[in-house]
Amino acid sequence: MNILRNRRILIGVTGSIAAYKSADITSRLIKENAEVKVILTKSAEKFITATTLEALSKNHVFSSDSKSSNQDYTHLELAKWADILLIAPATANVINKIANGYGDDLLTTTCLAYNKDLFIAPAMNPEMWNNSITKSNLDKLEKNKIKIIGPDYGTHACGDTGYGRLASTENIIEKIKGFKSDKILAGLRLLISAGPTREPIDPVRYISNYSSGKMGYSIALVAKQLGATVELVSGPTMLDPIDKIKTTYIDTADEMACVISEKIKNSDVFISTAAISDYRPTNFSETKYKKSEDTLNIEFERGIDIISSVSANNENVYIVGFAAETHNMLENARKKLKEKNINMIVANKVNHKLKLGFESDYNKVTLITSEYENEFDSGTKLDISYDILKKIHEEYYKKLQLTNHHVEKSQS
């Protein structure tokens, strides 16, 4: 099925060095049989010509001069016309403007008048990307249901290396298709665990880990967008609750186990992204350890292995685990898949220098099942969530078909 056939896509192109890539995006969308119109900002006109985009889109290209005068409602007409508005590449300037409700040219005024699916694919220098004002405005956009695609990691035209490269055309089109596709997870009940656990040592101390909960929360958000009914069990994080996702908050691994064993009964899929402490203090000290000795020895014992006990008792649930590793990632992940007898494992490398894994907005993962192994490109946790959920959807229904087949065979 061609999801984008006859979809009316309005592309906003802004003044980034990556503006030339909008020609490729336009041409790909036309090949998908979409109808495309383009708005160029004044700065974008310095990077790419309207002639190129007119030829590729087979439509008139709007510039910032196509201003809305008293008689001119171009911004309203374009906002009504479009099914999808994609800004690619999106400069830091336009991101910050849209997040704050500015409407001082045709593109931003059209955004103000537009209430459907808005996708923004940022492209900028890594320092501009890491700028805290840009970051907080991106958060604002995401909270307003605007979808951010990318950016990718790599070397920039200015010579710097880092996040900020425009996502690939492939990725941009895939993401638009994904969100415009049918609600592929409709009817499925997903239970997701996220964040760290805290194991108390004494009344003022605990042992925990760097998990921020971002991966689990991202999967929960995207799963909801794809139509699933989602429940989240969350350790302590700094993240805001997600609208319309029932969330149960826990502190310790035992509390997590207790909530999950209850909720798993009403779930089709369990995705365990939580970083559950493997060890906990053997004894909790009722009083605070005092600074009286040079060293302090605390004994730890193995804690509960939640995912193994879930898999042993819930054959019908599709179970996905995460393996965060610093070395021998694939070997360890494959071992975990077998030992814990689960359906899929998402292996990810923890690398604080590359800002991957714990605490980061980015991840790089390899999906592993007993028959499949695929390493995905690094990307934002939201983008990666979509890739993971698409594969879970495929594998879940494969498993269901196999189970039904066995049942039919045993009954005949």
Ligand SMILES: Cc1cc2nc3c(=O)[nH]c(=O)nc-3n(C[C@H](O)[C@H](O)[C@H](O)COP(=O)(O)O)c2cc1C
């Ligand atoms: C050579 C050059 C390359 C630029 N590339 C980018 C870029 O990739 N991303 C960005 O946010 N700004 C970039 N800028 C700065 C924007 O062009 C500038 O902020 C401009 O005002 C953006 O206007 P617009 O958002 O209305 O298109 C670049 C500027 C120059 C001169």
